[in-house]
Amino acid sequence: MPELIYDYIIVGAGSAGCVLANRLSEDGxxxxxxxxxxxxxxxxxIKIPGAFAYFMFSRKYNWRYETEPVNDIRGGKPIFCPRxxxxxxxxxxxxxxxxxxxxxDYDHWRELGNEGWGFSDLLPFFKKAETNxxxxxxxxxxxxxxxxxxxxNSYPLNDCFIKGAEQAGYxxxxxxxxxxxxxxxxxxxxxxxxxRCGVSxxxxxxxxxxxxxxxxxxxxxxxxxxxxxxxxxxxxxxxxQDFVVKARKEVLLSxxxxxxxxxxxxxxxxxxxxxxxxxxxxxxxxxxxxxxxxEHVDACVLVKxxxxxxxxxxxxxxxxxxxxxxxxxxxxxxxxxNSITQAGAFLxxxxxxxxxxxxxxxxxxxxxxxxxDARLLSQHGYSLHV
Ligand SMILES: Cc1cc2nc3c(=O)[nH]c(=O)nc-3n(C[C@H](O)[C@H](O)[C@H](O)COP(=O)(O)OP(=O)(O)OC[C@H]3O[C@@H](n4cnc5c(N)ncnc54)[C@H](O)[C@@H]3O)c2cc1C
Numbered sequence: 001m002p003e004l005i006y007d008y009i010i011v012g013a014g015s016a017g018c019v020l021a022n023r024l025s026e027d028g029x030x031x032x033x034x035x036x037x038x039x040x041x042x043x044x045x046i047k048i049p050g051a052f053a054y055f056m057f058s059r060k061y062n063w064r065y066e067t068e069p070v071n072d073i074r075g076g077k078p079i080f081c082p083r084x085x086x087x088x089x090x091x092x093x094x095x096x097x098x099x100x101x102x103x104x105d106y107d108h109w110r111e112l113g114n115e116g117w118g119f120s121d122l123l124p125f126f127k128k129a130e131t132n133x134x135x136x137x138x139x140x141x142x143x144x145x146x147x148x149x150x151x152x153n154s155y156p157l158n159d160c161f162i163k164g165a166e167q168a169g170y171x172x173x174x175x176x177x178x179x180x181x182x183x184x185x186x187x188x189x190x191x192x193x194x195x196r197c198g199v200s201x202x203x204x205x206x207x208x209x210x211x212x213x214x215x216x217x218x219x220x221x222x223x224x225x226x227x228x229x230x231x232x233x234x235x236x237x238x239x240x241q242d243f244v245v246k247a248r249k250e251v252l253l254s255x256x257x258x259x260x261x262x263x264x265x266x267x268x269x270x271x272x273x274x275x276x277x278x279x280x281x282x283x284x285x286x287x288x289x290x291x292x293x294x295e296h297v298d299a300c301v302l303v304k305x306x307x308x309x310x311x312x313x314x315x316x317x318x319x320x321x322x323x324x325x326x327x328x329x330x331x332x333x334x335x336x337x338n339s340i341t342q343a344g345a346f347l348x349x350x351x352x353x354x355x356x357x358x359x360x361x362x363x364x365x366x367x368x369x370x371x372x373d374a375r376l377l378s379q380h381g382y383s384l385h386v
Contacts, residue, residue, distance in 0.1 A: 006033040006214070009234055009247045010254060011221045011263065014089020017254035018199035019129075022145070022206070025213040032212060033245060035219040035236050037255075038085035046092050047195040048328065050336035053371025055093040061086045062093060065258060080370055081295065083256055087217065088200030090256065095339050096189045096196060097361070098148045100126055100177050102346075104355050126177075132188070139178045145202040147192035151342045154335045155364035157310050157382050158186070158343040165345055176346060182356045184345035191339070194332025219243075224251060224267040226283050261290040296359065297386070300368045304381040310364035311335065313378040340367065341385070361385040 008024050010017045013036035025032040039060060045051045046061075055061050063085050066078035073079065084090035103119040110118035127141035133149045136142030153159065165184035166172055173183035190197045207213055218238055225233040225244065233246035253260045264270060268283035270290055275282050308316055328336035341363050346356035363383045366376040 004244070005246045005248060006031045007247065007249045008032045008252060009245055009250075010034045010252045011234060012036060012089060012253070012255035012259065013087045013200070013204065013215065013217075014084060014254060014256055015091045015199050016089075017252075018088060018091075018203040020252055020254060021213060021215070022203040025207055025210050028210065028212055030212060030249070032214070034213070034215045035221050035234065036087055036215065036217050037220040037259075038087070038089075038217065040217050041087040041092050041200050046086070046088070046198075048336055049096060049189070049191050049194070049196055049339050050328070052093075052095055052340045053367075053377075055084075056080070056082055056370040056372050058093075063258070080372065081258070082370055083258055086200075087204055087215070088198040091190070091198035092196070092200060094198075095341055095361070096191055096198075097339065097341065097344070098146075098177065098188045098190050102181055102355050139175070145206065146190055146199075147197045147202065148188050149191050150188055151186055151191075151338055152333075153186065153342060154338050155310055155342070157364040158362060161343050161362040161382075161384075162186070170345065170347060173346075176344075182346050182348070184343070184347075184360075186343050187339075187341070189339055191337070194328070194337035221255070221263060222266065224253075224263065224269075226267070229284055257293065264289050299386045301384040301386065302366055302368060302376065302381065303383070304366065304379060306380075308380045310380060310382055311340075312365060312380045313374065314380060317378075317380070340365070340371075358386060 007030040010020050010032065013021065013034050017034060021032055021034045024030050043061065045054050061084060063083040065081040065083060067081060069076045069078050082093065084093040086092050106117060106119040106122055110121070123139070127136070128144055129146045130141035130144040131147050132140040132142060133147070134140065162172065162184050171180070171183035173180040173185045176185065176187065204215070216238060219236050221234045221236040223235050224231045225235060231251040233244060234251060235242065235244050237243070253263065255263055265275060266280065268275060268281055269286050271287040272282045272285040308314070311317060324335050327334040341361040343362045345360040347358045347360070348355070349357050363385060365383065366379050366381040367383050368376055371377065
């Protein structure tokens with residue numbers, strides 16, 4: 001069991017938490033405790049890029065949130081909101097597309113008063129994080145822990161999508177993270193040697209033998225503990241037992257965009273009136289907490305096709321999966337070595353828009369509801385996720 005006091009306590013070992021754990025413990029002096037609600041990332045399926053849909057059904061590795069039903073969307077059914085729950089967090093279950101925000105997004109943060117968060121401030125850190133297989137340049141790093149690779153196009157339909165975009169008059173780009181964000185093209189991926197390169201593999205595993213880093217899995221943080229208004233520790237549950245740990249320096253909340261505000265509210269930080277309704281005493285009245293969540297819609301254009309060259313769970317598609325699986329097991333190559341989406345686009349919704357405000361993922365199969373619609377998956381076609 002962990003000691004009772006650490007320099008830093010990190011809540012959640014996801015994309016943010018694993019990077020923090022590595023960087024804060026690298027001097028060998030800071031003592032760092034990481035508390036992760038999910039289990040260790042032992043499933044070999046996590047490593048297989050093509051196994052994306054598998055984790056959308058998992059209760060062990062996925063929080064599987066759902067929205068309240070919205071009347072005019074999906075016929076009033078709740079919308080599925082997956083989130084990873086293991087070492088690596090959502091980077092253990094995501095589609096691995098390596099994409100940064102548009103430069104203007106970060107500059108807007110800086111304009112709002114967040115010094116040090118503009119694109120020119122952040123670019124050195126993007127580069128520090130990255131080893132791009134194309135090599136380093138003005139926009140890319142070649143020494144970082146996160147491996148970024150090109151995709152090997154495995155379906156002819158991907159080329160059709162890009163050609164179609166060009167014929168429709170849209171620009172093409174060969175690097176969404178370079179100077180030409182706008183256009184259609186192939187994405188790059190956090191995949192190394194045919195296996196997922198999430199943050200657990202790139203940041204956490206290399207730091208595991210540091211004696212000053214302690215990682216506890218299946219440890220659900222219940223609330224933050226305060227001294228007046230300063231967070232000085234956390235209370236968590238593991239294997240049915242309650243624990244309290246204190247931080248000498250900082251408590252870092254990296255539980256993701258759903259759970260971090262939830263935990264703040266459980267701890268008494270949020271809109272006072274709302275907290276009162278749930279019997280929570282207010283530590284700090286902060287009305288923005290737990291509000292204004294923005295998530296991309298993932299509206300799907302689904303097209304059935306007579307040609308049967310995409311992926312499908314049809315008898316014909318399943319027949320093709322056997323050699324695919326063998327190829328992956330033997331050489332870590334083929335369709336399973338790739339993300340389900342390979343091509344995409346960033347476009348402007350109209351001429352008045354300054355920077356692209358639409359992202360597209362082209363998927364060479366009939367794929368909706370994060371792959372949970374098996375009826376669609378068993379037919380042939382393609383889909384565009386917007
Ligand atoms: C299905 C899916 C596909 C995606 N595809 C892409 C993509 O292709 N490209 C891309 O750039 N982004 C993608 N994303 C988004 C990206 O993965 C996330 O934005 C990113 O991983 C979020 O990082 P985070 O550190 O904020 O949270 P997470 O990585 O979600 O980590 C939060 C961690 O905190 C843990 N935790 C939460 N609450 C507690 C608690 N109370 N106590 C202890 N631990 C707790 C969770 O279990 C989790 O491990 C995708 C996301 C999903 C879910």
